[in-house]
Structure formats: C-alpha cells, structure tokens
Amino acid sequence: MESETPLLPREKMQRDGIESLTDAELLALFLRIGTRHRDVMSYACDLLHRFGSLYSLLSAPEKELMRVEGIGIAKYAQLKGIAELARRFFSVRVIVERSLDSSDATREFLQSQLAQEEREIFMVIFLDNQNRVLKHTRMFAGTLSHVEVHPREIVREAIKANAAALILAHNHPSGSAAPSRSDRMVTDKVIKCCQFMEIRVVDHFVIGRGESFSFAEHGWI
Numbered sequence: 001m002e003s004e005t006p007l008l009p010r011e012k013m014q015r016d017g018i019e020s021l022t023d024a025e026l027l028a029l030f031l032r033i034g035t036r037h038r039d040v041m042s043y044a045c046d047l048l049h050r051f052g053s054l055y056s057l058l059s060a061p062e063k064e065l066m067r068v069e070g071i072g073i074a075k076y077a078q079l080k081g082i083a084e085l086a087r088r089f090f091s092v093r094v095i096v097e098r099s100l101d102s103s104d105a106t107r108e109f110l111q112s113q114l115a116q117e118e119r120e121i122f123m124v125i126f127l128d129n130q131n132r133v134l135k136h137t138r139m140f141a142g143t144l145s146h147v148e149v150h151p152r153e154i155v156r157e158a159i160k161a162n163a164a165a166l167i168l169a170h171n172h173p174s175g176s177a178a179p180s181r182s183d184r185m186v187t188d189k190v191i192k193c194c195q196f197m198e199i200r201v202v203d204h205f206v207i208g209r210g211e212s213f214s215f216a217e218h219g220w221i
Contacts, residue, residue: 009041023054030082035070043070055210058083059116087112091136098132100125106167107205107212114171114207120147122170124154126163127202134161144173149186151193158199166194168204177208179215187215 007015009025021029027044034043050068051057058079065071065079090112100106106125113136114121122140125133139154140147147170158166168190170183183206191201203216215221 024048027054027057030078031075038070053210055115059209083116087116094125094133094136098134100131100133100167103203103214103217106203107214110169110205110207111212114169115209117171118173119143120145120170120173122147122149122168124157125167125169126158126161127165127167128162129164131165131202134163146182149190151186151190154190155193155197155199158194159197163199165200165202166190167202169207170205171207175209175211177206177211177213179206179213184220187221191221 009021009029012025013021013029018026024041024044027047028040031040031044034040038046047057047068048054051060062076065076071079090109094100094109100109110123114123120142121138122142123136123138125136128134137157139157140149142148149170154166154168168187172178183204187201187204190204194201201221203214203221205215206213
C-alpha cells in the first residue's frame, strides 16, 4: 500500500484551517519558494532549527539573517514584514476590540509591540472603569539601558483620555525581563502620582526577548 503524499501547507490550510499549520508550514506559506538545493518546507524547517524558534528567527538582526544561505534582501524583507504585520495587527486589534481580558493577552500584546525594540520604550495602556482599552501610547523613549519616565505626564495623558486605570510597560533590550531597582522606584512614583487623581495602576510589565515579568503577578502592585 502506497503511503499518502503529505499535503502542502496551502492544501492543509484549505482542508483543516490555518490553525492546523505548524510553525514551519506557516513560514513556508509566507516564503513560497526555497533555495536551489532545498524545497520551501525543508528550508523553513532548517531556518527554525538554526534559530530555535519562530520568534528568534523573526527577531534576529539583519546581519545575522543575511549570513544564512538563501537569505538575500528579498527574503529578509519577507521575514521582517511578517513580524511587522503581526505587530500592527495586535496594535489595531486591541483598539478595535477594546479588550485585554487576561494577563496572557496583555503579555502577548506587549511582546508584539516592545520585544524587538533596540532601545528602552515606556508604554502605557489606558483603561476605562471596566478595564476596557481606551488607547495605548509610547510615552517615553530612552537608550539601550535606560528610559526617563515622568509620572505627571502619564497622569496628564490619563486625564485627557478619561482613563480610570493604567497598565505600565517597558522593555529591556538586553533580553532579560528581570526588573531593576530603578524599575520598582519608577513604578512606586507613578502609583503615588496616580492616587491623587484616583487612577489605578493595574500592572507593570517588563518585556524581554521571549520573556516577561508582571509586577501584579509577583504581588508588587
């Protein structure tokens, strides 16, 4: 009895839905063609094996990607385009649906927005009195290892948005999500400043590369 020929990613998607595709099959669907010596599925599997995960592949710097056989400017643009499309999708979805209904959902959104930044960015998500998203804003930008945060500006923006609560977030370009002493001090200052206007600080997330830290989950808020 002859073995069944494996379905190509597009055929599998049509039969079983996009959720059924593996990371390698999704990547192959975007890349469309492989190299002179490897078909697109083999090439996609090789890329994931080399970088360890889809996240590590899509967040890899240009120099590292361009050293890989078969990746020129066209494939580099495809890979970075996938990551940017995902970032924009999450950004718009949060505003349209107005919902971050769990810590995991918030973490996923913030990873999409901050994990690949090369300098520290301090973002604030503004919520109404039912914890629905009003807007999210990159309030402050800094250097590789520091960002200066001004609590009064956060409160001012919250009042303009008629926000009842906030979620704070910033990234660590070094990759580690472990909060520093300075991170804890800034959080305390923002909380104290918000208390005067009866604005709640729900959480503060520190975003690393592939990892994150929630102040609320550790009882720090």
